[in-house]
Structure formats: C-alpha cells, structure tokens
Amino acid sequence: MENISNYNDGQATLTGEEYARYGRQMIMPEIGLPGQLALKNSSVLIIGVGGLGCPAAQYITAAGIGTIGLLDGDVVDKNNLHRQVLHSTSKEGMSKAESAKQYLQDLNPNANILTYVEYASPQNLFEIISAYDIVLDCTDNQFTRYLISDVCVWHGKPLISASALQFEGQLCVYNYRNGPCYRCMFPNPTPVVTSCSKSGILGPVVGTMGTMQALETIKLALHMKGINKEPFVPFILLFHTFRFPQWKHIRIRSRQQSCAACGPHKMLTRSFIESSPSEYATLCDAVPKTEKNLNPIKRITPRELANLIRESPSMTFLDVREPVQYGICNLPSFKNVPLSEVYSMNDLSGKVCVICRSGNTSQSAVRTLQELNPGAEIFDVISGLQGWSKDVDPQFPLY
C-alpha cells in the first residue's frame, strides 16, 4: 500500500498489537513512540525471582522491555507463595525462573525471556551479565549483593538494588554515571543479624519495593537511550510502612576514591573474583564464628527429646523463639524464654533442654546459659521444631 501514514520511527518498529498493548503508557509525553522503542530495545537481568524479583519482572515485562533474563537456582516453596506473586500452588517444587517465565510469557508474548536455573556465582556471573543493559538485584544475601555489584562495576552496568524486611524496604541505583557502587556505600561486610526467614516479611512491603525497582528500570532504560533527560542524582529511597513520612528520598555521595571495586586503586579485578574464592569470600561476608568453629555443645535428637519429655517431665525445657513464634505453635512442656532474656538467667540447675525453630538460635542460647550456669547440664535439640515435625510429629506445623 502507498505509504501515506506515518506511524513508526526509522527502522525500529512496533507491531499493531504493540501499539494497542502499550498505548496507555505511550501517550505520556515522557515516553511516546521513541520511549516505547527504547524499552523494546533494552535488556534487563533479574537476579533472584522471589519477593522482589516477581513484581519487578511482572511490571517490566508488561511495560514492554524487549529482553528479560531470570536467574535463580531455587525452586518454589509453599512459604514463598504469600509474597512471590508469579508462582502459584501448582508450581511448588518447580524452578522459580521457569515458573516465572511461564507466567510472564503469557502476560506478554512479545518479550524475549531467558532463564538461568542456577545461582549467581563468581564463575557464571561475568558471562551472564555481559549480555544485559541493566541488572536488578532481587536477592536476599550479602555475599550475592557484593558479587553482583562487583561484576556490574567490572562491566560498567547499572544496578538497581532493593531489599525488604518486616515492614521496611530500601532501594538504590548503583554504578550509574558517577554514582556509587554497593561497596562505596558499604565498604565492609557486616555480620548478618537477621533475614526474612528469621524475622518475617509482609507481601505488600516487598511487593512495593520490587514494583519500585520496575519503575526505576523503566526510567533508567529511557535515560540510557536519551529519552529521559532528567539529570541523574544518586539517591537512596527508604520506605517504612508504620512511620511518617513513609517514604524518604536521600541524596547520597558519588563514587568513593577509596572503593576497592570502583575506585582508582581498585583491587577487585575479574581474575581475582573468579579465581580466589576464599579471599574474595572474606570481602563479601563477615562470617560470624559459626557454631561449627566453636567448641561442641551437647545436642540431642528430636526422638531423644520425645523420650525425655515422657521420662523426665519435671526438668527445665526452654523455647528461645520470639513470643510471636511461640504463639504460632509450641510444645506444652517448654516455657517461652526469648533469646534476649536468656542473658539474665543465672539460676538454672539440673538438666536444661533448649529448643528453637531450626536449631541455630538454640545453640547460641546453650553457650550463653552454660557460661551463666556452670553447674547445670544444658543441651539443645538438633534441627529444633522443624526436626520434631519431621521425625516425631508430622502434624506439628512448619512455618
């Protein structure tokens, strides 16, 4: 047909279906046809397809980002489903990357979605990241956060990172223009004190932060292609659901001269990261002395505990979980003494058995109690209440 209409931009094109699909966002002057084409020609890697990665992936796929990589070695677990909204009950046990791809491909068949069913590591990440324009850190552990940032610095890729715990979240865009990298902000790893699995997380909170990552991704994709012309100023965004104001936007320092990853005297080269695993690990994780490194303590199995409860009902049984967890489910012989209160217990004698959810906190409690009560015989239960549910009472709820 004679070319009497003008509806595309040079060689890059959108199909009629794409005009219809993205029309509501294309009519905004900040986006328009050039913006939609910029999104289509962008590629984004999402590392971690959990509480943050699911909403982030959902919105960037819906918005028309052309190529999306999903990297996660984990499988869908029932306790993910209250917040990881791309996965569903029928997908329990399935790879998270594959589960998300199924959902996303149905949401937007135009997207080119690639999956990597593996964990990001110093050995695979340089190769994977090289193919993408923008990287999203949606993981939940310090080692991976440093690794992703270091690899992004090496490739010169911008990184949109977020985290969430309980009712709070934060977001930062790293390594873009003169902005800092994760190591500029956090030069030294800290001993990790808590996590979602220990302290809890509310779905809408992590969902909000993942959605904000999607929003920053769209803005950044437009910025990188010259459509969004706002000056980029490094910032950190803080969110707290129960405080006012709920949102705080704080300007942050630019790149640090002293940074080991992006400063002028950087030492974190690709070959160092790939081939010095133990030295590199010490720069990414302040591993607290693990219980394994310490002198062994006496421990019993859940089945031995069942016998003890029957044979010695009058001995002291302590459950060192937080009261809210004790309220969810407990063994009636056990008195609730949260870990923070253990430090003032110096009047114990005889046999004392300590339990927690999975057998980690109870070991710390036993060490403290042993020091405070040298005359008592104190021990804990291997794998805690999870072990009790597995080996003694399958009806006992796992959470």
Ligand SMILES: Nc1ncnc2c1ncn2[C@@H]1O[C@H](COP(=O)(O)OP(=O)(O)OP(=O)(O)O)[C@@H](O)[C@H]1O
């Ligand atoms: N090195 C890594 N490479 C890729 N994905 C990772 C890596 N480390 C963590 N992840 C993924 O990041 C996601 C984080 O999700 P989220 O914080 O919602 O918790 P979870 O690990 O799924 O569940 P929970 O913490 O309750 O056990 C997980 O899917 C996890 O597998």
